[in-house]
Amino acid sequence: MNNKPVRLQKFLAMAGIASRRKAEEFIAAGRVKVNGTISTAMGQQITPGVHKVLFDNKRVEVREKLIYILLNKPKGYVTTLSDPQGRPIVTSLLPGIKERVFPVGRLDLDTEGALLLTNDGELAQSILHPKFEVHKTYEAEVKGLPSEQTIRSLEKGILLDEKKTAPAKLRIIRKNNRNSVIIITIHEGRKRQVKKMFQMVGHPVQSLKRLAYGDLGLDNLAIGKFKILTKNDIKRIFSKKNPLQTKK
Template structure:
């Protein structure tokens, strides 16, 4: 939906759906449902269009009769275990990352995803602008993974990964690849990528003729797992948020 004309200078305009999600009330899917059911008013009038433009400096938005209040921006680092989905709910009843972050006390959105069989670092936040910057390919925030491949990988295969491999959605960007160790049958690698496609690491390894048996995201930008226990979360420091391109005044 195009933004309305803006003849009086720059104004802070956001869709009603986005206003609710940024207020930390729930996901954008939740927001659309609440708006459609008539629970949201703008300047006293029920609005059922989730794409209705709201002037953040002039309009008054209420939810169930209560005005929206600014919420503190929260930035969480979670060490996700395998077996947890990066989604709000699952029709099959499988556990999700929200089961692990229930103690945060406000709605958080995952920044990117880790698939069911991948463990490691996941940032969650209620700052949607920050989340969009962190996932924007133009910002190229590096993400580091350690993996166990199902076969021994030759120097040629590793060089392919470094230069980029052809996937169904195009060639990958050059990657930093480090051989960590080898056993009789397996190769352990560390990969650092500056892009984030769906199941990219697994598909890259398959493209050179092997498979991933174990995958852990060990770092996002300069932030590493450190002593964070698996299944636990902590609040990112202001310095860490800034290092990922977040606001200075956290």
């Protein structure tokens, strides 16, 4: 770690506290101190090794060892590092992992599937920032059978919370008289976006599972299990290939 000045939120990301965007929220909330004083200035420059930075009154230091994990999250777990309601948290599913890691984005309590965790705030920022257009693919079981016109409208984008959604890819893989199972790929990260999209077109989601980030899928990873990712795995996250959308 060099001792060049960096912005406070970037330093927090480098230390694995959270993505830069989330770190800015922590700063605004008064949870970060620099040399004993609460800092709420987003542009503040600090020098690692010179300035003493505390997050929630605990010393923040940049870790040299970065770790990247893919977890097949079960339903019933929250994607936060603590929960005031006492619900189980996803990091409890990582036995043997000594590094402090955080989830990249979130999955709802009742949603399962692929969840990235890391202590690399810079990578997390790249995955979450809309400009990088990281594709996320989900399997959604929805009520009813959406018409071809409805599918096309979802693919082109619909008005959601007064803003049009970006183009998406959808493919119906199973259907019966009551429900349909649809593979949907999006690259935005709006809160509960997939659920809201289907709700808006009259086909509420019955169950939801994230299958992949980019070209990095769960493969044979069992529910509740995790694996350490390699450099090649990380590259696959940013791949624009989408084998899950290929019709067989």
